[in-house]
């Protein structure tokens with residue numbers, strides 16, 4: 001990867017991380033971001049780093065086996081990101097946040113574990129689609145990687161129970177947009193609970209998926 005591309009990706013991770021943090025989409029040092037690099041490795045946010053105050057020069061650079069080549073120690077979820085990338089060769093970036101409404105939905109007993117949120121809006125179907133729940137694991141538990149393996153090939157986003165969303169996209173911008181849309185839909189879902197909202201019909205969802213295929 002050229003020095004120019006490396007710098008550009010580092011700047012983009014820091015800029016979008018700050019944007020997410022400043023809008024309250026993740027708090028404290030929660031959340032992590034990764035981007036696939038064209039040498040077969042990744043740039044990942046360091047563990048215990050605040051997404052709002054990332055130093056581009058200290059972002060971790062990993063090789064294709066997950067060894068840290070330079071920068072600070074990578075996120076403890078590096079294996080989770082890598083497990084998702086292994087199933088999704090088309091994905092170039094992954095975002096994990098503790099976005100409040102998505103986390104709230106991940107704690108509800110009544111949600112459908114195969115698809116946690118209903119198709120309330122067209123944009124949600126276009127950006128996220130079906131959202132499976134991954135059973136609870138401790139953050140950093142290597143078993144989380146195995147748990148997403150069967151799901152990530154078919155789903156660009158998963159919801160970790162009592163934890164938060166993990167969302168892949170073709171580019172970092174696309175992953176961020178999808179994460180934002182997931183959070184807004186989780187908010188709508190909570191607002192509409194008890195109101196028996198109309199959702200999109202299966203035919204409407206199928207028409208959207210045909211017209212706007214996701215990665």
Ligand SMILES: O=C(O)[C@@H](O)C(=O)COP(=O)(O)O
Pocket residue numbers: 029030031032045046047048049074075076077096097098139140
């Ligand atoms: O919830 C956790 O502890 C992690 O999933 C997380 O969000 C932040 O961990 P690091 O990326 O290792 O800071």
Ligand SMILES: [Zn+2]
Pocket residue numbers: 030031096097098139163164
């Ligand atoms: Zn987390």
